Amino acid sequence: MLEIRWHGRGGQGAKTASQLLAVAFLKAGRFVQAFPEYGPERTGAPILAYTRVDEQPIRAHSAIIHPNLAVVLDPSLLREQHVTDGLSHEGLLVVNSGQSGRVLEFSRVVAPVLSVPGDDLAKEAGSRHTNTVMTGVISAWLGEPSLDQLLSAADEVLARLSPPLRAGARAAIRLGFAYGLAADGRKPEAGTAKEGDRHVETASRDLAGTPRGTNSTG
Numbered sequence: 001m002l003e004i005r006w007h008g009r010g011g012q013g014a015k016t017a018s019q020l021l022a023v024a025f026l027k028a029g030r031f032v033q034a035f036p037e038y039g040p041e042r043t044g045a046p047i048l049a050y051t052r053v054d055e056q057p058i059r060a061h062s063a064i065i066h067p068n069l070a071v072v073l074d075p076s077l078l079r080e081q082h083v084t085d086g087l088s089h090e091g092l093l094v095v096n097s098g099q100s101g102r103v104l105e106f107s108r109v110v111a112p113v114l115s116v117p118g119d120d121l122a123k124e125a126g127s128r129h130t131n132t133v134m135t136g137v138i139s140a141w142l143g144e145p146s147l148d149q150l151l152s153a154a155d156e157v158l159a160r161l162s163p164p165l166r167a168g169a170r171a172a173i174r175l176g177f178a179y180g181l182a183a184d185g186r187k188p189e190a191g192t193a194k195e196g197d198r199h200v201e202t203a204s205r206d207l208a209g210t211p212r213g214t215n216s217t218g
Contacts, residue, residue, distance in 0.1 A: 001053065003051070003067045003068050004068065005049075005070050006050070006051070007046070009073070009074050010045045014047055014048070016131055017073075017131035017132070017135050018035070018049035020154055021135050025053045031054050033058045034049070046077060064086075070111075072096060084111060091111045095115050096130045097117055114137070114183055116134065118133045125171035125174070126164075132169045132173050136177035137177070137179055139176075139177060
């Protein structure tokens with residue numbers, strides 16, 4: 001089973017990202033699950049969201065304690081939350097660093113780190129949020145779902161947005177996907193992640209042993 005834990009703040013779209021990626025995996029023939037876990041209900045408050053993907057029906061409905069990927073939408077959360085809790089050295093920490101060229105320092109991080117200039121990529125796409133950028137990065141780095149499946153999922157999940165906002169989200173997904181492809185297989189220094197290098201500490205995509213074939217969904 002592939003388990004992804006999203007760390008964000010209210011209004012940054014962690015819940016939407018978890019759902020968007022789940023719907024895309026559903027289109028790829030997987031069984032999926034996505035749900036949020038809220039703290040204080042206010043804009044800017046830290047929240048968690050989860051995505052589960054498997055080839056078999058998913059019975060678990062609890063919070064994800066040992067994720068394969070931990071995705072951080074707001075870099076300030078690195079100082080406020082234990083974003084790597086339960087993440088093993090075989091997992092991956094994906095962090096929105098904000099801007100290109102920014103260097104993030106990590107302590108006690110055993111997992112590989114992929115640092116993404118999500119704010120810059122979102123701005124380039126004409127979007128206000130980095131959540132869609134990060135779904136593109138993850139999809140490309142994992143090798144599935146496909147870009148077409150992700151874009152189709154975005155059309156469904158973001159159907160209530162105005163056409164300009166939806167177009168910006170689609171452009172952000174495309175830029176994130178391209179960034180994820182460029183990042184695959186590169187290795188940064190241990191404990192650091194520098195923007196612009198598009199580096200990642202491991203070339204392994206198959207984090208959860210998820211086969212590439214399709215299956216019936218439910």
